[in-house]
Amino acid sequence: MNTSLFELFKIGIGPSSSHTVGPMRAALRFVESLDHRGHLADIEHVIVDLYGSLALTGHGHGTDRAILLGLTGEAPDTVNPEVIDAEIEAIRSTGTLYLLDRDPIPFTEAEHLLFHRNQMYPDPEKPTHPNGMRFSAFDSQGYLLAQNVFYSIGGGFILSAEEFEAQQHAKTTTTRSVPYPFRSAAELLALAAKHNLAIADLLLANEVALLSDHSIRRPSPVEGAPIATPQDQIKASILSIWHTMQSCTARGLTTEGILPGGLNVRRRAPRLARRLETEGSKDPLAPMDWVTVYAMAVNEENAAGGRVVTAPTNGAAGVIPAIGHYYMRFIEKKSDGISEEKIAEEGIIRYFLTAAAIGILYKENASISGAEVGCQGEVGVACSMAAGGLAAALGGTNDQVEHAAEIAMEHNLGMTCDPIGGLVQIPCIERNGMGAVKAINATRMAMHETLGHKLSLDQVIATMYQTGLDMQSRYKETSLAGLALNIIEC
Secondary structure, three states: OOOOHHHHOEEEEOOOHHHHHHHHHHHHHHHHHHHHOOOHHHOOEEEEEEEHHHHHHHHHHOHHHHHHHHHOOOOOOOOOHHHHHHHHHHHHHHOEEEEOOOEEEEOOHHHHEEEEOOOOOOOOOOOOOOOEEEEEEEOOOOOEEEEEEEEEEEOOEEEEHHHHHHHHHOOOOOOOOOOOOOOOHHHHHHHHHHOOOOHHHHHHHHHHHHHHOOOOOOOOOOOOOOOOOHHHHHHHHHHHHHHHHHHHHHHHHHOOOEOOOOOOOEOOHHHHHHHHHHHHHHOOOHHHHHHHHHHHHHHHHHHOOOEEEEOOOOOOOOHHHHHHHHHHHHOOOOOOOOOHHHHHHHHHHHHHHHHHHHHHHHHHHOOOOHHHHOHHHOHHHHHHHHHHHHHHHOOOOHHHHHHHHHHHHHOOOOOOEOOHHHOOOOOHHHHHHHHHHHHHHHHHHHHHOOOOOOOOHHHHHHHHHHHHHHOOHHHEOOOOOOHHHHHHHO
């Protein structure tokens, strides 16, 4: 196990984790490395080359804006979404970019930010990951001072070329020390059974062990949260993530208007929510409608470039919070002498810990990158995480958690990523609603089953990954086929 819950659930901005959050982090890492080596003041200009999916759908996904922000020193989890437009306009209108917000260089996008739409990888002779980018820094004499290649591998995760190659040769090597390391769902279930632990408790122990790892950025606890033990610290940070998701949902439920990008997609969540508030009591399926609206509200915020939580990607950011809201609002909490609020809080913590354990399995054994395996790696993985997490929140057994996660992915296999216009809008927004509803159904099927099941989560994860590798690249976040192409005829 090399991945933390707080790396799967990252606070950032929309519209894309792989095309916005990842490139911003890569640009920031590059310019910070220049500063660390004392080169920053010597830089006369920087050239950024984008390849593959980043080049083909980067404009629609905000990659250009992300690169500019990262070079100026902005980070996805701290940048203020309300000032982004002004910062970008200042760079474009003046033709000047301030590296780390202090060293000015000339920057014209047509010359210094290049989209290589006919080249899939930085090195054509060496296929790697389809989200590749190269950063090059030159002095006033045109001498190349530094050059780095990065890959945005999904969910906002980035790897340098050297890190990417090392990972390919040592994919199963555990480098982080945790009490309960696991590489498969079978190992996870066996460890939990051996130590008589719920999956959530097992992952909590691992997260406590990772508290000393300062490379993991954990959100600050919500003000007033009691922190008496390391376990309390982890739980408080999880609740901070949930608080951010709730805030995002609330914004999405009240913000009207047209989403940016040129498709003229109208925000629908506020109107749908108002209808449910007035008519929902008459409809026995209203809770499922609310789940759809919650998911759409989050992804409309994401499409607008707002503050979201990557879960495990931005394109799939609505599924996990939608199921969280479903659990909090529509599931009866049995008190047993404990306050309903406390029961709900513990349930939502189990939900996130269990969902993270499932997400780690996909991240480390397959992919959460739409550009690598299609939307089955984004909404499909989020659906699987949410289904398993909900089973845990409802008091399900570890076997029921695994079964729910397996069912959810089994029925997302082969799902393509074909965003119209390279925008995270159609079909992405509605698809999050569909994924959230499917997660509830998967959980209910698993919780009602008592005689076991044929397929394992590990088998389905392996199938998803192989299916993604077999999928034609034009169906993997390139906007060269599927809805992205046929919408022209509609």
